[in-house]
Amino acid sequence: MFGAENRPLDTPALLAARGLCFSRDEETVFGPLDFHVDAGEALLVQGDNGAGKTTLLRVLAGLLRPATGTVEIDGRAAGIAERAHFVAYLGHLPALKADLDTLENLHFLCGLHGRRARQMPGSALAVVGLAGYENTLVRHLSAGQKRRLALARMWLSPAPLWLMDEPYANLDLEGINLVNRMISAHLRGGGAALVTTHGAYAAPPVRTRALQLSLQGVVA
Amino acid sequence: MIAPGTEPGLWQTARALASRDLRLVWRRRGDALQPVLFALLVVVLFALALGRDPQVLAANAVAVVWLAVLLAGQLALDSLFRSDAEDGSLEQWLLAPVPLSWLVLVRVLMHWLTTALPLIVISPLLAEMLHLPHDQLPMLLASLLLGTPLLSLIGGMVAALTVGIRRSGILVALLSLPLYVPVLVFGAGSVAAAARGQDPLGALLMLAAGLVVALVLAPLATAAAIRISLS
Numbered sequence: 001m002f003g004a005e006n007r008p009l010d011t012p013a014l015l016a017a018r019g020l021c022f023s024r025d026e027e028t029v030f031g032p033l034d035f036h037v038d039a040g041e042a043l044l045v046q047g048d049n050g051a052g053k054t055t056l057l058r059v060l061a062g063l064l065r066p067a068t069g070t071v072e073i074d075g076r077a078a079g080i081a082e083r084a085h086f087v088a089y090l091g092h093l094p095a096l097k098a099d100l101d102t103l104e105n106l107h108f109l110c111g112l113h114g115r116r117a118r119q120m121p122g123s124a125l126a127v128v129g130l131a132g133y134e135n136t137l138v139r140h141l142s143a144g145q146k147r148r149l150a151l152a153r154m155w156l157s158p159a160p161l162w163l164m165d166e167p168y169a170n171l172d173l174e175g176i177n178l179v180n181r182m183i184s185a186h187l188r189g190g191g192a193a194l195v196t197t198h199g200a201y202a203a204p205p206v207r208t209r210a211l212q213l214s215l216q217g218v219v220a
Numbered sequence: 221m222i223a224p225g226t227e228p229g230l231w232q233t234a235r236a237l238a239s240r241d242l243r244l245v246w247r248r249r250g251d252a253l254q255p256v257l258f259a260l261l262v263v264v265l266f267a268l269a270l271g272r273d274p275q276v277l278a279a280n281a282v283a284v285v286w287l288a289v290l291l292a293g294q295l296a297l298d299s300l301f302r303s304d305a306e307d308g309s310l311e312q313w314l315l316a317p318v319p320l321s322w323l324v325l326v327r328v329l330m331h332w333l334t335t336a337l338p339l340i341v342i343s344p345l346l347a348e349m350l351h352l353p354h355d356q357l358p359m360l361l362a363s364l365l366l367g368t369p370l371l372s373l374i375g376g377m378v379a380a381l382t383v384g385i386r387r388s389g390i391l392v393a394l395l396s397l398p399l400y401v402p403v404l405v406f407g408a409g410s411v412a413a414a415a416r417g418q419d420p421l422g423a424l425l426m427l428a429a430g431l432v433v434a435l436v437l438a439p440l441a442t443a444a445a446i447r448i449s450l451s
Contacts, residue, residue, distance in 0.1 A: 061315060062314070062315065063311060063314055063315070063450065063451065064451050065451070081319075084314075084315050084316060084317045085227065085317045087315065088315075089311065089312075089315055091308055091311055092308075093306075093307060093308025093311065094307060094308055095307060095308035095309050095311060095312045096307060096308075096309075097240070097244060097303075097307065097309070098307070099243075099244055099247040099248060100240070100243060100244065100247070104240070104243060107236070108236050108237070108239075108240040109312065110236075111228055111232055111233060111235065111236020111237070112228065112233055112236055112237070112312060112313070112316045112323075113228070113312070113315070113316055113317070114226050114227040114228045114317065115226050117226070158226065158227065
């Protein structure tokens with residue numbers, strides 16, 4: 001475990017939450033939360049079903065507005081528009097069009113979000129093990145293959161912070177390894193990741209801290 | 221720090237979205253014909269109900285064509301954002317580094333191109349079925365060209381508001397049809413005025429002014445409605 005005291009004081013955290021709290025219909029879903037993620041570090045968000053893991057990621061991505069608190073990026077408070085340049089979000093929904101093939105989907109998403117230097121949609125397909133499926137319509141892919149295609153989108157994204165909601169869902173053992181390898185490579189390149197899981201059974205072999213959400217409140 | 225990548229500009233995102241929409245329409249070109257067939261059927265039903273007297277048909281032709289186009293566009297409205305909301309694409313639009321209202325504007329214009337423009341293309345045929353005098357046809361086309369983008373932009377706001385509701389077909393109609401009234405009045409009214417020998421320019425200019433206002437304001441309202449619907 002690496003605490004805040006191990007962080008060099010002169011570099012601000014890649015992402016920091018200050019007193020972040022979200023409530024729906026006047027009922028608190030999570031918070032107030034204070035945490036930070038440094039470059040080269042993964043934060044595992046753990047908790048039972050309904051503890052607010054997905055909601056936390058959606059708030060950080062800017063899909064939901066927090067009730068109170070701020071999100072800072074590189075030490076500066078960042079609104080929703082600034083965060084769009086900064087986060088890549090892998091949610092429960094795949095964001096893939098069933099009537100387009102895998103390459104067309106990736107080309108569109110690259111056109112929408114930009115592309116990481118020296119990465120192309122074709123090579124990203126090979127990274128996630130979908131080489132040979134370039135012209136397959138997404139409606140003909142299995143759930144696990146769709147998940148891999150969504151991972152290829154993350155791989156292509158130029159954003160330094162990955163927000164991954166249950167990235168291990170629907171994946172076989174080899175796919176779980178793939179997620180871990182991708183996260184490791186992303187962190188080695190100076191990125192960071194927030195990963196939700198409901199258990200500690202799968203974790204990337206990198207510098208990892210855990211944020212435990214529970215129905216009663218934050219444990220650690 | 222991470223290797224700097226390429227961030228898309230406004231035109232790049234617009235091109236990506238436009239080519240995606242055209243591909244999707246082409247893959248499901250059968251569905252794309254539905255509004256056209258619907259408008260044809262509405263005109264046929266009106267013709268049957270009005271009887272065979274060409275003068276009666278001609279007198280009502282403009283109103284019938286305008287209503288057929290308006291109702292066909294209304295039916296196509298639900299497809300504007302629904303599939304993108306259901307498969308999570310809208311979430312990714314929200315996270316794009318360009319304003320959501322820009323993406324919304326591009327999407328509405330593409331939707332207009334693929335649903336309303338075919339209706340305008342066949343409207344001379346519809347007018348012919350109803351014995352519309354030929355000298356009124358240019359006016360009808362002009363009013364449709366100005367009016368239907370306005371209908372799409374207004375309808376887009378309603379579609380965005382209801383995109384979070386599972387079965388919203390009739391609700392979309394109940395919310396959007398009252399908003400369509402001024403467009404219908406000035407659109408069909410301009411042709412009727414021209415047929416009576418009056419100057420139709422005033423009505424057309426009202427439509428054009430409405431279109432300019434809607435081009436600026438409707439995408440902002442639609443984007444706000446999408447954010448509300450998705451949260």
